[in-house]
Amino acid sequence: MNDIALRQILIIEDAAVDNSQVMHSAIDAVAAELETREISVIQAASYAEAVPLVNNNMDLDAVLIATDMNLEPASAAAAADLLKAVHCRHGEMPVFLLADRAATAEAMSVELMRDANEFIWIFEDSPLFIAGRIEGAIERYRRNLLPPLMKAIWEYNEHNHEYSWAAPGHQGGRGFTKSPIGKKFYDFYGENLFRTDTGIERTSIGSLLDHSGAFGVSEAETARTFGADRSYSVVVGTSGSNRTLMQAVLAPRDIAICDRNCHKSIEQGLIVSGAVPVYMRPTRNRYGIIGVIPPSEMTPEAIAAKIKATPLSHSDDNRAYAVVTNCTYDGLCYNAAKAEKILENSVDRIHFDEAWYGYARFNDMYRNHFAMRGDPADHKGATIFATHSTHKLLCALSQASYIHVRNGRRAISFDRMNQAYMLHATTSPLYAICASNDIASRMMAVNGQSLTQEVIDEAVDFRQALARLNRDFRKSGSWFFEVWNAPTVTDPHTGRTYDFADAPRELLCHEQSCWRLRSNEVWHGFGKLEADWVMLDPIKVSILGPGMGDDGKMLDHGVPAALVSSYIYYQGIVPTRTTDFQLMFLFSMGITKGKWVTLLNALLKFKEFYDRNAPVSDLLPDLTAAYPDRYSSMGTRDLCDQMFAYLKTNTPGEKLNAAFDQLPAQALTPRDAFMKIVRDEVELVPSDQLAGRITANSIIPYPPGIPMLMSGERFGDAGSPQIGYLKALAEWDHQFPGFEHETEGCTVVDGVYNVMCVKE
Numbered sequence: 001m002n003d004i005a006l007r008q009i010l011i012i013e014d015a016a017v018d019n020s021q022v023m024h025s026a027i028d029a030v031a032a033e034l035e036t037r038e039i040s041v042i043q044a045a046s047y048a049e050a051v052p053l054v055n056n057n058m059d060l061d062a063v064l065i066a067t068d069m070n071l072e073p074a075s076a077a078a079a080a081d082l083l084k085a086v087h088c089r090h091g092e093m094p095v096f097l098l099a100d101r102a103a104t105a106e107a108m109s110v111e112l113m114r115d116a117n118e119f120i121w122i123f124e125d126s127p128l129f130i131a132g133r134i135e136g137a138i139e140r141y142r143r144n145l146l147p148p149l150m151k152a153i154w155e156y157n158e159h160n161h162e163y164s165w166a167a168p169g170h171q172g173g174r175g176f177t178k179s180p181i182g183k184k185f186y187d188f189y190g191e192n193l194f195r196t197d198t199g200i201e202r203t204s205i206g207s208l209l210d211h212s213g214a215f216g217v218s219e220a221e222t223a224r225t226f227g228a229d230r231s232y233s234v235v236v237g238t239s240g241s242n243r244t245l246m247q248a249v250l251a252p253r254d255i256a257i258c259d260r261n262c263h264k265s266i267e268q269g270l271i272v273s274g275a276v277p278v279y280m281r282p283t284r285n286r287y288g289i290i291g292v293i294p295p296s297e298m299t300p301e302a303i304a305a306k307i308k309a310t311p312l313s314h315s316d317d318n319r320a321y322a323v324v325t326n327c328t329y330d331g332l333c334y335n336a337a338k339a340e341k342i343l344e345n346s347v348d349r350i351h352f353d354e355a356w357y358g359y360a361r362f363n364d365m366y367r368n369h370f371a372m373r374g375d376p377a378d379h380k381g382a383t384i385f386a387t388h389s390t391h392k393l394l395c396a397l398s399q400a401s402y403i404h405v406r407n408g409r410r411a412i413s414f415d416r417m418n419q420a421y422m423l424h425a426t427t428s429p430l431y432a433i434c435a436s437n438d439i440a441s442r443m444m445a446v447n448g449q450s451l452t453q454e455v456i457d458e459a460v461d462f463r464q465a466l467a468r469l470n471r472d473f474r475k476s477g478s479w480f481f482e483v484w485n486a487p488t489v490t491d492p493h494t495g496r497t498y499d500f501a502d503a504p505r506e507l508l509c510h511e512q513s514c515w516r517l518r519s520n521e522v523w524h525g526f527g528k529l530e531a532d533w534v535m536l537d538p539i540k541v542s543i544l545g546p547g548m549g550d551d552g553k554m555l556d557h558g559v560p561a562a563l564v565s566s567y568i569y570y571q572g573i574v575p576t577r578t579t580d581f582q583l584m585f586l587f588s589m590g591i592t593k594g595k596w597v598t599l600l601n602a603l604l605k606f607k608e609f610y611d612r613n614a615p616v617s618d619l620l621p622d623l624t625a626a627y628p629d630r631y632s633s634m635g636t637r638d639l640c641d642q643m644f645a646y647l648k649t650n651t652p653g654e655k656l657n658a659a660f661d662q663l664p665a666q667a668l669t670p671r672d673a674f675m676k677i678v679r680d681e682v683e684l685v686p687s688d689q690l691a692g693r694i695t696a697n698s699i700i701p702y703p704p705g706i707p708m709l710m711s712g713e714r715f716g717d718a719g720s721p722q723i724g725y726l727k728a729l730a731e732w733d734h735q736f737p738g739f740e741h742e743t744e745g746c747t748v749v750d751g752v753y754n755v756m757c758v759k760e
């Protein structure tokens with residue numbers, strides 16, 4: 001484990017620099033003096049060698065570069081690269097240039113002068129003095145490095161040795177150490193977690209609930225970083241953030257205009273608020289990938305028609321709020337600037353649920369496609385909310401989330417909003433979660449551009465590698481997985497069009513237009529699309545197994561994603577999402593090159609199993625051990641064929657499309673349906689008796705994870721796609737044990753799907 005008190009400095013003496021022996025000895029003397037101050041010294045013999053050290057060592061506190069300032073062009077370029085790496089990774093970390101003044105009087109590179117903090121003339125000052133200046137700079141740097149809340153907690157930990165008589169009862173972890181069981185827990189997590197797990201009586205740090213002290217300072221900094229008027233740090237996930245927001249703005253019987261492709265916390269927000277939902281319907285393509293809501297679903301006419309059509313009683317046209325999931329689970333991002341403009345005609349408050357998308361502001365790739373764009377001072381129009389799961393694609397602990405608010409029409413009073421905030425918060429927040437929010441925010445402020453760019457770069461490399469493999473295999477008459485993005489891209493500056501596989505990396509890594517979906521393109525399959533309405537997020541990578549024709553008709557053979565998913569899972573690779581033919585992988589800041597090469601490798605191995613129809617017992621030994629009768633005499637391709645035949649005859653994809661195409665009839669609001677559960681006025685109903693019944697909870701099939709019915713909605717007749725779909729699921733589970741679907745809101749009893757329905 002790294003000791004946080006340990007300080008480190010990197011000293012670089014590039015061989016190309018003509019440092020005299022005297023200079024060399026002088027540097028040694030400075031290094032020795034630093035060591036006596038317990039600042040450890042790492043040495044590099046060239047600028048190039050120093051770059052990976054700078055890129056990979058986040059414990060560095062300073063860099064010292066020996067230079068004669070009058071570098072050859074090649075060395076000057078290497079030095080410039082090094083300084084770029086320093087600033088990119090380490091922001092304000094002090095950089096010292098060590099030089100011999102006599103040799104440098106006339107020529108100094110402008111870049112070096114600009115990028116260094118301080119020049120040290122090695123022959124004019126004593127090693128003692130130089131080391132002192134370096135130590136001082138390190139202290140100043142460290143003082144500003146930590147964001148406000150983390151700093152306050154750190155200082156509390158360093159200086160506080162009080163006897164507490166308040167909760168938590170473990171008292172800095174002491175309680176755990178009195179039992180062998182507790183001691184294991186204590187040792188596992190380490191002392192600092194426990195020492196800083198203090199009750200809210202410690203007023204020195206401030207309070208999360210009233211946003212005072214370091215908590216308030218931290219939230220204010222976060223608001224500046226994320227472009228909000230006000231940011232709230234939340235420790236109950238974006239589930240809590242969404243409920244909080246909806247609680248703050250919706251009263252019973254108000255109209256909430258909701259994305260049908262929403263997270264369950266939106267339904268929970270409807271339950272706690274008592275609002276009446278009307279839904280904007282997204283599109284869906286032949287692979288079962290859910291697209292965005294088209295603008296035609298957002299127009300004032302469309303929304304007025306939806307409100308008119310709902311049979312649920314509602315306040316006189318109080319359209320209180322609209323919510324859009326951005327980006328979608330499949331990585332499609334709205335042109336939020338445009339979506340806002342359209343929705344503003346119907347509502348004054350718009351919420352973008354950006355749980356998976358908190359990084360968008362930090363890379364120009366996403367220009368215009370996220371909620372908090374530009375400067376809040378320039379904002380006109382509706383009041384805008386964004387909710388971010390900081391723990392999902394930024395770096396924070398689970399449960400960490402932010403609500404960002406940008407006030408416009410029907411502005412929010414923050415004091416009043418805090419009532420809703422407290423209603424969904426806890427009076428005992430774990431400070432480590434709060435601190436991780438604070439850290440995530442500062443990381444994005446300082447390193448956001450480079451961190452997001454690296455993720456995009458890795459994802460593009462993976463996509464291109466996959467596209468090239470696909471092309472090579474197809475050339476030789478074989479098959480391979482396909483990456484889901486445009487097959488060709490055009491450089492808008494030169495007008496040149498490239499195959500995706502051959503496109504310049506720079507173009508794909510920086511040019512948004514390469515990722516925009518255009519109307520009627522075959523690859524995306526969403527048909528007609530408004531221009532500049534949606535882009536695919538490069539870091540959310542879907543790959544497709546063969547089997548689906550471009551016309552939406554299934555081919556003769558195919559590779560269903562369920563089997564591939566099980567295989568790669570068995571290899572220790574976990575996709576984020578699996579639909580009929582789609583596997584999806586998230587590239588995040590934690591990704592490494594090794595990780596995606598391993599994935600490619602697993603896909604190649606799967607292909608090999610398929611091509612030689614290797615026994616399923618080789619592909620998935622655990623599966624055949626669990627179900628020997630079913631699978632042990634089968635080959636991989638045989639099983640693929642059976643699964644494929646199931647998809648072709650039972651058409652669950654088509655049923656789901658049909659189910660999503662026509663929204664079910666609303667009978668009760670989600671709150672009223674919930675009250676039926678509370679009052680015990682519900683019963684479990686098997687799928688063959690569901691016709692016309694009202695479901696008490698929402699039913700969300702995974703994949704694709706979009707609600708088929710929301711709570712309080714009515715099943716159609718016995719032939720309806722919703723009931724047909726549940727039966728098709730049961731048939732799949734029956735035919736393919738070990739590959740059972742997970743369907744939220746259903747209870748499977750003896751292979752039959754049952755749903756908790758309202759007694760009527």
Ligand SMILES: *Cc1c(COP(=O)(O)O)cnc(C)c1O
Nearest residue numbers: 237238239240263325353355389
């Ligand atoms: C995950 C998710 C949430 C809930 O976030 P948690 O931080 O897990 O509570 C809300 N909305 C969307 C769109 C999500 O994907």
